[in-house]
Each structure stands twice: as structure tokens, then as C-alpha cells.
Amino acid sequence: MRSAGRDPYVIATRSLSGDAEHGGLLFRINCAGCHGIAGQGLVGPSLKGLESRLNDPQIIQQVVSGQTPPMPRFEIEPQDMADLLAHLKSFTAPE
Numbered sequence: 001m002r003s004a005g006r007d008p009y010v011i012a013t014r015s016l017s018g019d020a021e022h023g024g025l026l027f028r029i030n031c032a033g034c035h036g037i038a039g040q041g042l043v044g045p046s047l048k049g050l051e052s053r054l055n056d057p058q059i060i061q062q063v064v065s066g067q068t069p070p071m072p073r074f075e076i077e078p079q080d081m082a083d084l085l086a087h088l089k090s091f092t093a094p095e
């Protein structure tokens with residue numbers, strides 16, 4: 001986690017601009033089953049106000065690392081990760 005900001009995948013992802021609309025599609029397919037369609041939380045925790053808890057490298061690591069089962073490890077292209085990140089940031093309101 002400490003060196004996440006220097007990880008090549010994280011750097012590649014952060015150099016791309018994310019398409020939140022496509023990210024929303026990816027979220028509904030891959031994540032909503034556990035986190036809820038609006039990120040409100042189900043099996044997995046609520047993702048509202050995520051940005052106040054985790055920075056970008058930490059969010060990216062969470063998705064691709066598989067370090068917190070039962071959340072799986074996702075193998076996605078940096079562009080898709082950038083899109084997903086943009087969508088996650090639309091869940092702004094803390095609950």
C-alpha cells in the first residue's frame with residue numbers, strides 16, 4: 001500500500017482521463033452485486049464518500065490487489081480502471 005503511488009499500473013491509470021459513464025457500466029456488471037447499484041453497500045461496504053477515506057492509489061489497489069476477501073481481484077485495463085475510478089467518485093455524499 002505505501003508504494004502504491006509508484007506502481008506502474010497505478011501511474012498508467014492516473015495518466016488517463018476516466019469516462020464515468022463507461023465506469024458506471026463496469027460498476028453495474030462487476031461491483032453492484034456486492035456494493036449496491038448506487039454504492040450504498042450490501043455484502044460489501046458503502047462506497048459513499050470514498051474519497052475522504054482513500055486516495056486514488058489506494059482505491060486502485062483495492063480493486064486490483066485482492067487483498068481483502070471476499071472481494072475478488074479484478075484484472076482490468078488501466079483505461080477501464082480510470083473509468084471505474086471516475087464513476088466511484090460520483091458517489092460523493094458520505095452516509
Ligand code: HEC
Pocket residue numbers: 027030031032033034035043044045046047050053054059062063068069070071072074084088
Ligand atoms: C464479492 C463481493 C464484492 C465484489 C464483487 C466487489 N467488492 Fe469491493 N468490497 C467487498 C468487501 C467485503 C469489502 C470490504 C473489504 C475489507 O476491507 O475487509 C470491499 C471493499 C471495497 C472498497 C474499499 C471501501 C473502503 O471504504 O475501504 C472499495 C473501494 C471497493 N470494494 C470497490 C469495489 C469495486 C470498484 C468493485 C468492482 C470492480 C468491487 N469492489 C467488487 C466486496 C466486494
